[in-house]
Amino acid sequence: MKVKVSAEEAELEGAMTALINATYTDAAPERQALHEDVIEKVERTKQLLQRWAQQGSGAIANNTGGDGGASAAGSCSPPRLSEISVVLNSVEGLLLQELASQAARQIDAASSALSACQAALADQQAASASQQTTNSLEDTGSYILEQAISLLQAASLSLNKLENLNVDSSANPTLIEPDLEFPSSDNTMVETEARRGGGGGGCRRDGTACQFSSCGRGKRLVMCAMGFAYGVTGGANGPTYIVTRSDDNPAHPQPGSLRYAVGLGGGSRGVWITFSNSMIIQLKSMLWIRSSTTVDGRGANITINGRMLVVGGVSNVILHNFQINSMGESDTIHVFAGSTKVWVDHITSFDAKLGLISVVQKATDVTISNCKLSNQNFNMLLGASDSDVVDKNMRVTVYRNWFKDSMQRMPHCRWGFCHVINNLYTNWGFYAIGGRVHARIFSESNAFVAGRRQEVTPWFPGASFTPNFDSSAQIYSYKDLLLNGTTFHQFGQPLSSVASSMAPPYRSNAAYPPLLPNIRALPNFIRSCSGAVFYPSQVNQCVRFAGLS
Structure with missing residues (x-):
């Protein structure tokens, strides 16, 4: 399905570019x-430490004779390394959030610890100077530490x-405007960062891994939004606040929480909002999200338990890359009351x-993407009620989620x-996709x-003769991949006769989510990339799978 180019597109793209003008600068290649x-x-340093832990520090741990040996065993032991x-593992996550100063502090802390180890090792070697060693220079702890430091x-x-560079560019920004290519016939959309006057940058908005690539680093995350929420900016205009503590006090919220x-x-x-480190947050009451807020869990392993996040009567919200589970009496994320x-x-x-x-x-213009949802x-x-x-004005994009082992409502x-x-849908129970009261669902x-049931919709033989069965919804399947005997009963007139009314009403082509070129690769792709992505290995795997590396 293709979308006509909207007259509002230039205005929307201009607003998006203006928003991130402190990020896209002439210094971008140097940055x-x-x-x-x-x-x-950092990676080379970690490799050196791993090498020494395997062949060098073991000798220190076993040779604790004298004060120098004991000191070295403590400062240079495998657990300490x-x-x-x-x-050092935290550095990449901090850089992903554009927190260079915090990354520098982590590197300085690691360097200081290695210097302490180096000093302790020198004392040990002085105490045992008469001992012979068969190690080559490159294998000695002193040499490895010197290289690492x-x-x-x-x-x-x-x-x-x-x-x-960050200070200079934010004080005197120079824009690099996004050069958007509209979707081709398969709706694959690529965006390149190009300097004014020409030159390509090679930044691809793929819909899934963009969020973890250089394209979406820090507040540039907003450039990766697709679907009906396209144009959302969250808190990109505001300051960054770093959560440093996991406790929750609803009556008197504590700084850092x-x-x-x-x-x-x-x-x-x-x-x-970002996070200083991984944490489990046990909410004691519902957490109401305000307008123009981003909760960005990249660079840490964040889990929220206990009570739901409420997005009620607000606009311009991004909730990104964390787990939220264990809601005893409610949903996990509830968007309502006209939120947009x-x-x-x-x-x-x-x-x-x-x-x-x-x-x-009455909530509308919502995108739910790349989530792993199992209940x-x-x-x-x-839509809560008939x-x-x-x-009737609600518009929601449901994109590249993994609906796993649920009975119904997906959506x-x-x-x-x-x-x-x-x-990706696996092992649904009653049905996967359903609708009522004149809903339009374009699958x-x-x-x-298929697993427990083969039919995607709530349809069953004789359904039209059942008094409570609502067939007023229009549910259409277009180029879906049906595996393991899956069937898809469509509701409404033949798609060819209603194609114009079923075209997703996006404001611009740039909002249309790109499709994976080979749909048969979709199951493995979504299994690799859906849900919260915490570990560098998972990020790298997803970025490689998307062809962004």
Whole structure:
């Protein structure tokens, strides 16, 4: 399905470009080079430490004679080297969030720890100078430590340059405007960053891995949004607030907590929330998200339990890359009361009584993408009641999610328009996709792998003769992949006769989510990339799968 180019597109793209003008600068190539230099040196340092842990530090741990030996055994032991590697592992995540100063502090801490080890090792060697060694120079602890410390010092210098570039570019920004290519016949959309006057950058907005590539680093995440939430900016205009503590005090939110951070949202600027480290947050009451707020869990392993996130009567919200589970009496994420421009992306969610993600009561322009959603019964409800006529204007994009082992509602849509595109369905129970009261559901290029039941919709033989069976919804399948005997009963007139009314009403071609060129690769792709992505290996695998590396 193709979309006509909207007259509003230039205005929308201009607004998006203006928003990120502090990020796309003439210094972008140098910034990227410095970023890659830091990562390369950190990786080489970790390799050196691993090499020494295997062949060098064991000797220290076993040779604790004298004060020097005991000191070296403590400062240079394999557990201590492992701790230093963990510190270095956080650097890439911090750079992903454009937190160069924090990355520099981590590198300095690792360098100081290695210097302490080096000093302790020198004392030990002085105490045992008469002993012979059969190791070559390259295998000795002194040599390895010297190389590792030199690498970290060089990385620290690159980070200092990176910080200076960030300050200079934000003070006097020069735009690099996105050059958008409209979707081809298969709706694959590529965006390149190009300087004014020509020159390509090679930045691809693929819909899934863009969020973890250089294209979407830091607040540039907004450039990766697709579907009806296209144009969402979250808290990109506001300050970044770093959550440093996992406790929750609803009556008196403490500085450093997620509840305190969310309270900074709203207004014209809002807040962009990140996390200093991995944590499990046990909410004691519902957490109400304000307008112009981004909760960005990249670079850490964030799990939210206990109570749901509520997006009610607000606009311009991004919820990205964390787990939210264990809701005893509610959904996990509830979008309602006329909320608009909401992007829920790379969320892992399961274990909730009522369901997982709900969009109801006049909420619209929502994209739910790249999530891993598994629940015993209900999954995703779009439109809460047959009587909620206000939902006739609801527009939701459901894109590249993995609906796993749920009974029903993946989604269930009432009244509005639901574009269900490029998702993976496995082992549904009662039905996968359903609708009532004049909903329009366009199922495009999804992969259905039947398990407990073969039919995708609630249809069954004789359904039309059942008094409570509502057949007013229009449900169409277009280029879906039906596996393991899957069947898809379509509701409404033949698609060819209603194609114009079923075309997703996006404001521009740039909003149309791109399709994976080979739909048969979709199941493995979504299994690799859906849900919260925490570990560098998973990020790298997803980026490689998407062809962005």
